[in-house]
Amino acid sequence: MKKAKNQILVIFGASGDLTKRKLIPALFELYEQGFLPDKFAVLGASRTLLSDEDFRKKASEFLPEGERSRLFNKMLFYQSVSPTIVKDFDKLKTRLEDIGVQQNIEANYIFYLSTPPSLYQIIPKYLSQTGLSKSDQFSRRLIVEKPFGTDLNTAKKLNINLLNYFDENQVYRIDHYLGKETVQNMLVTRFSNGIFEPLWNHNYIERVEITSAESLGVEGRGGYYDQSGAMRDMLQNHLLQLVGFVAMEPPVIIDANAIRNEILKVFQSLRPIPENKVAKYVIRGQYTESSLKGKPVLGYRDEPGVDKLSRTETFVALKFFIDNWRWAGVPFYIRTGKKLPTRVTEIVIHFKSVPHHLFDTKSGGNNQLIIRIQPDEGILVKFGMKTPGAGFKVQTVNMDFHYSDLADEHLPSSYERLLLDCMQGDATLYSRGDAVEEAWKFVQPILNAWQTNPEIPIYGYPAGTWGPEDSDKLVSNGKWRYPCKNLTDDGLYCKL
Numbered sequence: 001m002k003k004a005k006n007q008i009l010v011i012f013g014a015s016g017d018l019t020k021r022k023l024i025p026a027l028f029e030l031y032e033q034g035f036l037p038d039k040f041a042v043l044g045a046s047r048t049l050l051s052d053e054d055f056r057k058k059a060s061e062f063l064p065e066g067e068r069s070r071l072f073n074k075m076l077f078y079q080s081v082s083p084t085i086v087k088d089f090d091k092l093k094t095r096l097e098d099i100g101v102q103q104n105i106e107a108n109y110i111f112y113l114s115t116p117p118s119l120y121q122i123i124p125k126y127l128s129q130t131g132l133s134k135s136d137q138f139s140r141r142l143i144v145e146k147p148f149g150t151d152l153n154t155a156k157k158l159n160i161n162l163l164n165y166f167d168e169n170q171v172y173r174i175d176h177y178l179g180k181e182t183v184q185n186m187l188v189t190r191f192s193n194g195i196f197e198p199l200w201n202h203n204y205i206e207r208v209e210i211t212s213a214e215s216l217g218v219e220g221r222g223g224y225y226d227q228s229g230a231m232r233d234m235l236q237n238h239l240l241q242l243v244g245f246v247a248m249e250p251p252v253i254i255d256a257n258a259i260r261n262e263i264l265k266v267f268q269s270l271r272p273i274p275e276n277k278v279a280k281y282v283i284r285g286q287y288t289e290s291s292l293k294g295k296p297v298l299g300y301r302d303e304p305g306v307d308k309l310s311r312t313e314t315f316v317a318l319k320f321f322i323d324n325w326r327w328a329g330v331p332f333y334i335r336t337g338k339k340l341p342t343r344v345t346e347i348v349i350h351f352k353s354v355p356h357h358l359f360d361t362k363s364g365g366n367n368q369l370i371i372r373i374q375p376d377e378g379i380l381v382k383f384g385m386k387t388p389g390a391g392f393k394v395q396t397v398n399m400d401f402h403y404s405d406l407a408d409e410h411l412p413s414s415y416e417r418l419l420l421d422c423m424q425g426d427a428t429l430y431s432r433g434d435a436v437e438e439a440w441k442f443v444q445p446i447l448n449a450w451q452t453n454p455e456i457p458i459y460g461y462p463a464g465t466w467g468p469e470d471s472d473k474l475v476s477n478g479k480w481r482y483p484c485k486n487l488t489d490d491g492l493y494c495k496l
């Protein structure tokens with residue numbers, strides 16, 4: 001892979017959690033793999049008063065011990081910036097110029113917004129006023145962390161605001177699911193193999209199911225989560241992006257706009273769920289107290305930072321259709337939730353059964369292709385085989401590939417991949433503004449219905465179970481697959 005040009009990455013919100021837990025380790029890994037530009041620096045920026053040394057010390061807590069970390073640490077700098085004071089941006093500019101001279105780095109900058117979203121309105125404006133947002137000679141890019149708006153209106157406003165100061169091709173909206181190796185592999189699975197694509201349509205596929213389950217709860221983020229809920233936190237962004245990859249048409253070439261055009265078309269074809277049908281097509285739930293492995297587990301409303309009468313959903317499942325030539329009539333089911341039995345994200349393609357049944361296929365069943373995003377990343381095909389012995393009994397067997405079999409390959413984290421892509425100016429795995437708005441357009445009627453109609457139930461489900469039982473009723477022509485940690489296992493009571 002070619003190296004990116006020399007540049008400085010400015011992280012706003014550098015004293016926050018994301019910088020320590022994700023960005024610094026991802027940058028270090030890029031350094032270890034030899035992917036960082038030859039001349040590179042990170043300038044942390046936030047309100048907290050810190051020296052370069054303090055910042056390096058904090059960062060080193062998230063790096064392995066040793067000489068390599070020490071060398072990497074020297075690339076880190078810090079500037080205290082109050083994002084609401086325009087004069088601080090002059091200081092930032094001067095500091096960037098100083099680092100540029102000292103380290104011999106040209107004025108190519110990435111600005112990473114990892115601050116509270118309210119500052120997404122202000123920082124781009126001040127960057128522009130200071131002359132940092134555009135340059136004829138050097139690259140200027142802006143990475144925007146999620147959440148990208150809290151509804152359709154705020155997302156539109158945010159887009160308008162960003163585009164006042166940056167061009168669309170300078171804006172990189174992060175959805176870390178797109179950085180996952182297994183999500184990108186979906187393009188390769190679909191478009192580099194002759195055997196899948198001919199079957200990838202309503203003639204052969206009966207339904208598509210996507211599950212993203214987490215065993216963790218809100219983990220100290222109750223304050224944020226209670227304003228967000230599963231729909232905004234996971235479904236509007238991560239899960240709809242997965243839908244985009246599963247359902248898109250083949251792009252003409254592998255290039256950011258070609259791929260993003262196809263994803264946009266999928267979102268434009270999502271059949272809206274009218275507000276009066278929300279109760280029928282969307283099931284929401286909230287975890288209640290329970291006991292796991294003999295230990296008591298708090299219910300959602302008892303989590304710190306959460307309203308005692310909260311009606312925020314920690315689980316959501318929905319059924320919808322994509323109204324286009326390829327997917328006409330094929331139901332899509334997606335569900336996501338916190339405090340479910342295990343952490344797993346996977347896509348299940350359920351194929352239609354054969355037109356004429358010659359054998360007793362009760363146990364053979366329909367073919368499934370399972371794309372495991374995490375953990376035990378891989379692909380599994382389920383198909384019928386003859387049980388040895390008399391007669392023609394059919395049983396389902398597995399054919400599976402696990403990424404772990406490629407033991408020598410380093411599986412880059414999402415942030416590694418996404419940061420590197422931005423350094424190289426490749427926006428393929430970032431969301432484009434129009435697609436983000438289109439995704440909000442789809443979920444907006446659901447949010448409206450929940451807000452205005454208190455009759456729509458929010459079902460309780462004991463922590464550690466697969467969500468409200470009503471989500472099972474949603475799947476009219478079958479059952480959800482109940483995945484286990486291991487790709488090849490499934491079942492409601494599988495070992496977790």
Ligand code: BG6
Pocket residue numbers: 146214233234345
């Ligand atoms: C984040 C959400 O975007 O994604 C979290 O805010 C969620 O609530 C996380 O836990 C899940 O990401 P992953 O990569 O662990 O599946």
